[in-house]
Amino acid sequence: MIEFVLLGFADIPQFHWFLFGVFLVIYLIILLGNGIIILITKVDATLQTPMYFFLSIFSFLEICYVSVTLPRMLMDIWTQKGKISVFTCATQMCFFLMLAGTECFLLAVMAYDRYVAICNPLHYPLVMNPKVCVQLVVASWISGAPVQIGNTYQIFSLPFCGSNQINHFFCDIPPLLKLACGDIFYNEMMVYILAVLFLTLPFMLILGFYTRIISNILKLPSKTGQTKAFSTCSSHIIVVLLFYGSAAVTYLKPKSNQYEGIDKLLSLFYTILTPMFNPMVYSLRNKDVRKAIRKFLHKLSAL
Incomplete structure (x- = not known):
C-alpha cells in the first residue's frame, strides 16, 4: 500500500461546490475569530490575566488543530480526487492526535484555573503566577506527543491488504x-486505552473541578456574585461538552460499519464546528471580551 483515497463526501458529488464554499467560509471564520481573540488578549491591558492567557493559547491551538485537516479537505473537495500518500496520511494523523490530546489537557488546565479563582481567590495570584501558567501550557503541549507518535507508528505498522479507500475526510x-x-x-485495545487516558481522565478532572466550583x-x-461566577465558567463548560461529547462517542463506541455516516458527522463537530463556535461562545458570553473587541474595533476604525 503506497497511497490511500479519502472518500470524504464523494457520495454526494452534486454538492461538492456548495460544500467547498461552506467549509472555506468556516475555515476563514475560525482563523478570524480565534485570531481576534489572540490579538485582543495581547493588546488589551484588562485581559492580562491567567484566564485570558489560557484562552489565547487555546485559540492558537484551535487554529493549528483545524489547519491539520480542513485545508486538505478543501483541496480534496476541489480536485475530487482525495489521493493521499501513506506518509502524508500518517503525518496528518500524528499531528491531529497530538493536538487533540493537547486540547483535552488544556481544557482541564482552564478548568483548574477557574477552580483556583473561585474556590481560593486570595491565593489565586500566588498559585497561578506567570511561571506556573507557562509550565501548565508547556506540559499540555508536550505530555501526549510521545504517546501519540507511538500510537501512529503502531497503526501504520499494520498490513493494509484490502481496499485503500478511507471512508472519511481525514486520516x-x-x-x-x-x-x-x-x-x-x-x-x-490500545485505541480504547488511549481514549480513556486522553478523554476520560481529563474529563473526570474537569468534572471534579466544576463540582467544587458549583458547590462554592x-x-x-x-x-x-453567583451570576458573575457562573458567567466566567459557562463558556468553558459549553466548549467542554461540545468537544468531549462528540469525541467520546467516536472513539469509545464499539466498532461498526453501520454508522459510518454518523461517525463523519460527529467528526465534523470536534474537528471543525467546535473550533468555529469557540470564539463565538467566549466573545458573546464574556462581557470583558466583548468590551475589548469593541475597543479594538473603535481604535481600528479611527486609524
Whole structure:
C-alpha cells in the first residue's frame, strides 16, 4: 500500500461546490475569530490575566488543530480526487492526535484555573503566577506527543491488504483500522486505552473541578456574585461538552460499519464546528471580551 483515497463526501458529488464554499467560509471564520481573540488578549491591558492567557493559547491551538485537516479537505473537495500518500496520511494523523490530546489537557488546565479563582481567590495570584501558567501550557503541549507518535507508528505498522479507500475526510484511527488485515485486537485495545487516558481522565478532572466550583458558588450570599461566577465558567463548560461529547462517542463506541455516516458527522463537530463556535461562545458570553473587541474595533476604525 503506497497511497490511500479519502472518500470524504464523494457520495454526494452534486454538492461538492456548495460544500467547498461552506467549509472555506468556516475555515476563514475560525482563523478570524480565534485570531481576534489572540490579538485582543495581547493588546488589551484588562485581559492580562491567567484566564485570558489560557484562552489565547487555546485559540492558537484551535487554529493549528483545524489547519491539520480542513485545508486538505478543501483541496480534496476541489480536485475530487482525495489521493493521499501513506506518509502524508500518517503525518496528518500524528499531528491531529497530538493536538487533540493537547486540547483535552488544556481544557482541564482552564478548568483548574477557574477552580483556583473561585474556590481560593486570595491565593489565586500566588498559585497561578506567570511561571506556573507557562509550565501548565508547556506540559499540555508536550505530555501526549510521545504517546501519540507511538500510537501512529503502531497503526501504520499494520498490513493494509484490502481496499485503500478511507471512508472519511481525514486520516483518523477508526476508519483506518477498518482497512487493516489480520488480528487487530491489540490495536483496538490500545485505541480504547488511549481514549480513556486522553478523554476520560481529563474529563473526570474537569468534572471534579466544576463540582467544587458549583458547590462554592451556591454558598455565595448574593445572587449577583453567583451570576458573575457562573458567567466566567459557562463558556468553558459549553466548549467542554461540545468537544468531549462528540469525541467520546467516536472513539469509545464499539466498532461498526453501520454508522459510518454518523461517525463523519460527529467528526465534523470536534474537528471543525467546535473550533468555529469557540470564539463565538467566549466573545458573546464574556462581557470583558466583548468590551475589548469593541475597543479594538473603535481604535481600528479611527486609524
